Amino acid sequence: MFELDLRSRLPIYEQLVEKIKDLIINNVLKPDEKLPTVRELASELTVNPNTVQKAYRELEHLGFIYSVPGKGNFVREVAPEHNTARLQALENELSRIINEMLYLGTSPEEIDAQINALLPKDKGGNSNDSSPEG
Amino acid sequence: MFELDLRSRLPIYEQLVEKIKDLIINNVLKPDEKLPTVRELASELTVNPNTVQKAYRELEHLGFIYSVPGKGNFVREVAPEHNTARLQALENELSRIINEMLYLGTSPEEIDAQINALLPKDKGGNSNDSSPEG
Amino acid sequence: MFELDLRSRLPIYEQLVEKIKDLIINNVLKPDEKLPTVRELASELTVNPNTVQKAYRELEHLGFIYSVPGKGNFVREVAPEHNTARLQALENELSRIINEMLYLGTSPEEIDAQINALLPKDKGGNSNDSSPEG
Amino acid sequence: MFELDLRSRLPIYEQLVEKIKDLIINNVLKPDEKLPTVRELASELTVNPNTVQKAYRELEHLGFIYSVPGKGNFVREVAPEHNTARLQALENELSRIINEMLYLGTSPEEIDAQINALLPKDKGGNSNDSSPEG
DNA sequence: GTGGTCTAGACCACG
DNA sequence: GTGGTCTAGACCACA
Numbered sequence: 001m002f003e004l005d006l007r008s009r010l011p012i013y014e015q016l017v018e019k020i021k022d023l024i025i026n027n028v029l030k031p032d033e034k035l036p037t038v039r040e041l042a043s044e045l046t047v048n049p050n051t052v053q054k055a056y057r058e059l060e061h062l063g064f065i066y067s068v069p070g071k072g073n074f075v076r077e078v079a080p081e082h083n084t085a086r087l088q089a090l091e092n093e094l095s096r097i098i099n100e101m102l103y104l105g106t107s108p109e110e111i112d113a114q115i116n117a118l119l120p121k122d123k124g125g126n127s128n129d130s131s132p133e134g
Numbered sequence: 135m136f137e138l139d140l141r142s143r144l145p146i147y148e149q150l151v152e153k154i155k156d157l158i159i160n161n162v163l164k165p166d167e168k169l170p171t172v173r174e175l176a177s178e179l180t181v182n183p184n185t186v187q188k189a190y191r192e193l194e195h196l197g198f199i200y201s202v203p204g205k206g207n208f209v210r211e212v213a214p215e216h217n218t219a220r221l222q223a224l225e226n227e228l229s230r231i232i233n234e235m236l237y238l239g240t241s242p243e244e245i246d247a248q249i250n251a252l253l254p255k256d257k258g259g260n261s262n263d264s265s266p267e268g
Numbered sequence: 269m270f271e272l273d274l275r276s277r278l279p280i281y282e283q284l285v286e287k288i289k290d291l292i293i294n295n296v297l298k299p300d301e302k303l304p305t306v307r308e309l310a311s312e313l314t315v316n317p318n319t320v321q322k323a324y325r326e327l328e329h330l331g332f333i334y335s336v337p338g339k340g341n342f343v344r345e346v347a348p349e350h351n352t353a354r355l356q357a358l359e360n361e362l363s364r365i366i367n368e369m370l371y372l373g374t375s376p377e378e379i380d381a382q383i384n385a386l387l388p389k390d391k392g393g394n395s396n397d398s399s400p401e402g
Numbered sequence: 403m404f405e406l407d408l409r410s411r412l413p414i415y416e417q418l419v420e421k422i423k424d425l426i427i428n429n430v431l432k433p434d435e436k437l438p439t440v441r442e443l444a445s446e447l448t449v450n451p452n453t454v455q456k457a458y459r460e461l462e463h464l465g466f467i468y469s470v471p472g473k474g475n476f477v478r479e480v481a482p483e484h485n486t487a488r489l490q491a492l493e494n495e496l497s498r499i500i501n502e503m504l505y506l507g508t509s510p511e512e513i514d515a516q517i518n519a520l521l522p523k524d525k526g527g528n529s530n531d532s533s534p535e536g
Numbered sequence: 537g538t539g540g541t542c543t544a545g546a547c548c549a550c551g
Numbered sequence: 552g553t554g555g556t557c558t559a560g561a562c563c564a565c566a
Binding site: 289290292293294346351354355358359361362363365366367368369370371372373374376379380382383384386387388 | 423424426427428480485488489492493495496497498499500501502503504505506507508510513514516517518520521522523
């Protein structure tokens with residue numbers, strides 16, 4: 001499914017949260033799909049079941065999954081009520097990162113180019129055109 | 135100068151690192167400017183001097199300040215040798231954030247607009263220049 | 269394991285850094301091997317655990333060990349990204365030392381001989397190999 | 403005469419010791435030559451006279467200069483009695499540095515080449531190297 | 537039980 | 552008076 005870095009400073013349960021969050025965001029795990037049980041995932045990753053349990057509880061708190069007692073844990077459709085606060089936090093992070101990149105010498109043009117490479121471009125409506133050849 | 139959240143999960147010394155880093159990046163603290171002494175800042179924030187000391191030491195490791203024993207701590211000019219690895223980390227964070235914003239429903243156009251608002255415009259008026267008039 | 273000079277001008281934690289660095293460099297402590305716990309080493313050397321902690325943190329910054337909270341501290345494989353600046357510093361030290369040895373009357377031939385004694389010989393017999401028989 | 407780095411972690415008086423030691427070793431300051439007075443040097447470098455005084459006392463202790471009360475400080479000819487202990491210390495440093503360079507990936511051949519570049523080659527009696535001109 | 541953080545308070549080197 | 556080091560002892564998060 002994925003790998004953990006046991007040497008990382010990040011606690012294992014936080015790594016788990018990030019990995020599973022990524023799978024949900026990138027639609028690998030689809031809405032209402034069942035996640036592995038705590039025991040399954042724990043034995044597969046050879047970590048303590050308590051650690052997986054903690055990650056699942058955190059994901060539930062973040063609004064990415066829901067738990068049905070006796071049934072298991074399932075992917076939750078994106079919940080609008082969580083969005084505003086979360087988006088505000090993300091925008092703050094975004095601002096912090098951009099400022100630090102500028103401070104370290106990355107040019108505004110380069111930052112803009114990097115971000116446009118990350119954004120999907122399947123629509124025609126883009127205001128400032130990126131150079132077509134390259 | 136700024137405030138700490140003593141209830142936060144982030145250790146106090148890391149909050150200090152982030153806050154001071156921000157002040158340096160945003161040019162509130164200028165190169166070679168003297169930071170508050172360890173004891174001053176500790177008493178102002180009502181934390182232990184060792185905690186401030188630890189934050190200052192970390193900022194020194196990160197290349198943001200330098201310490202002159204017996205004199206004080208001072209803002210360091212941006213050190214290019216620290217940049218490459220740091221920029222790579224920032225780009226990874228950037229990617230993660232953009233993906234999560236897209237997942238939460240922010241349109242690519244809106245993200246692009248937000249980021250352009252964060253970047254300095256080289257087209258015309260420069261807003262954050264040092265004000266020439268008194 | 270080793271001894272400290274409590275009367276030395278060098279801070280205890282820096283002596284610790286040097287000693288452990290030496291053990292790693294000379295392959296006494298091998299990659300991914302577990303170091304003594306903070307408390308073990310502190311009690312063995314009769315110094316404060318915080319002092320050992322500080323040394324371990326510094327070794328982590330220098331890229332010699334990595335720390336897994338709740339598990340322990342472990343020897344890190346040599347990290348190439350730290351090398352360039354460090355090698356430059358070592359070459360400067362080398363130059364300083366050679367010049368002072370020459371000043372004090374050591375002949376170039378003798379210096380050359382001493383250094384060749386320190387370098388591994390790729391000509392024939394290898395003395396410090398791991399013993400092939402168990 | 404020379405410059406100090408006021409931002410360095412090295413105490414100013416130690417920087418002074420190193421700089422003057424270098425001048426003596428490289429024969430810029432010759433035996434029995436008079437050094438600047440404490441006040442002169444202090445005002446030239448804009449440091450505290452106590453700092454210069456401390457450096458001179460340290461140089462005297464190291465055997466590089468001698469002090470004549472009421473007259474000044476003078477360069478001392480190399481004193482053999484200081485050599486043995488000092489040379490032992492230098493050889494230890496040498497060993498430490500070479501081992502660390504090897505650990506960081508520098509090949510024995512490269513180390514040998516670097517050191518030979520530092521050694522004078524004005525004599526013909528060199529055992530293992532090809533010195534082209536005499 | 538591990539590393540990590542924090543406090544309180546002492547002492548030292550430096551300039 | 553500054554930063555730096557060290558001790559003693561407490562509490563917390565993680566696995």
